[in-house]
Amino acid sequence: MSSFLLALLLIVPSPLAPAGAAAIEPASLRAELAAAAPGGSTLRIEQATGKILATLGGQPSSAFLSVVAAHPGRVSWQRGAAVRPMIMIRGGMGITNVTAPACSAGLAMQAANGSRYIVTAGHCVAPGVGNLWYLSGNLIGPGIYHSFPGNDYGALLVAYNSPVTTFPTLIAYGSSGTRVLQTNNPVIGQYLCKSGNVTGVTCGTVVALDVTVTFHTGEVVNGLIETTACASGGDSGGPLFRDPGDRRLIAMGVLSGGNALPCGNPSVRSYYNPLTEIMAAYGLSLIK
The missing domain is CATH 3.30.1340 (Histidine-containing Protein; Chain: A;)
Structure with a gap:
């Protein structure tokens, strides 16, 4: 091969790399x-x-x-552990379950071992103990406690893989959460408010304590707080609370039921389980 041809071969460029490379x-x-x-x-x-x-x-x-x-x-x-969107649950928000009617969250609380719970009405949890509950499609966890009839309260365990974050807040002013700093028992004549998913925040006075109610379905519930605050179906489990005036709320109970009269009717009545009773029954306390 001539030196001329060899020189030509040496300067021929190599094929172009594939476009994807x-x-x-x-x-x-x-x-x-x-x-x-x-x-x-x-x-x-x-x-x-x-x-x-x-x-x-x-x-x-x-x-x-x-x-x-x-x-x-x-x-x-x-x-690694999956990243999930976080959603804050507040008292008065709507919660759902496949076997029970829609209800409202009462308040986020904790047990001595650190487990967190959402208290609500017992008749909400009773139809399907162990079934999963959701907040706007986001998993909360199973309903594991309920006392109904006789009482009307229950609790959902916040699952370890739940995207729901818990803090002792409830919807009292608009859509934002207001912190609950303590719990207490009401007195007759006290002005209290309720937060629920259907009727929102409604207020009234305490008419009576330790009231027994026979529901239209025949169940009897004892020891209830009677108020003139308006409530409707879907509000069950929502919190009863007092605002001393500084937006540092005092939680009093969770909604059991009512006579479902239109809001504004002077004969409106709603009934609540005392929150202190629920806390004692399940060994719960406010989240610090």
Whole structure:
């Protein structure tokens, strides 16, 4: 071969690399991985190297692994706890269950072992003890305690994997939560308010204590607080409270039932289980 031909061969460029082989920007690679990652995953770019560090909230899909394989050395991943959206539960919010009518949350409380609970009406929990409860589609946990009839109170255990966060607040002013700082028993003539998912915040006076009610379905419940605050179906379990004037609320009870007359009717009556009784029965206290 002549030296001229050899020189020509030496200067012929090598074939171009396939279009997909060029390294993509870290942000683009992260977006591609995020689209294939299981729910609850986190992905970040290591600033020093541009490498993608991923913590997966579940088993990696074949699509995710394919992206990793297509970019060797650029992705490091591991399994971890899934990240979930957090939603605050407040007294008076609506809670749902597959076997029971919609009810209202009473108040978030805690046991001595640190477990957290949502107290509500017993007739809400009774139809399906152990069934799961939800807040706006987000898991709260199972209803594990109920006392009905005789009493009318129960409690939901906030599951370890629930996205619901608990704090002793209830809806008293608009949609924001106001903190409950203590619990107490009411006295006759006291002006109190109730928060419920259907009628919202309504107020009235305490008419009587230690009242026995026979519900239209035949169940008898004892030891109730009678007030003139308006309530309706779906409000059951909602909190009864007092505002001393500084928005540092005092919780008094949870709604059992009422005569369901229109709000504003002078004959309106609603009935509540004393909260102190519920706390004593289940060994609960306010969350600090």
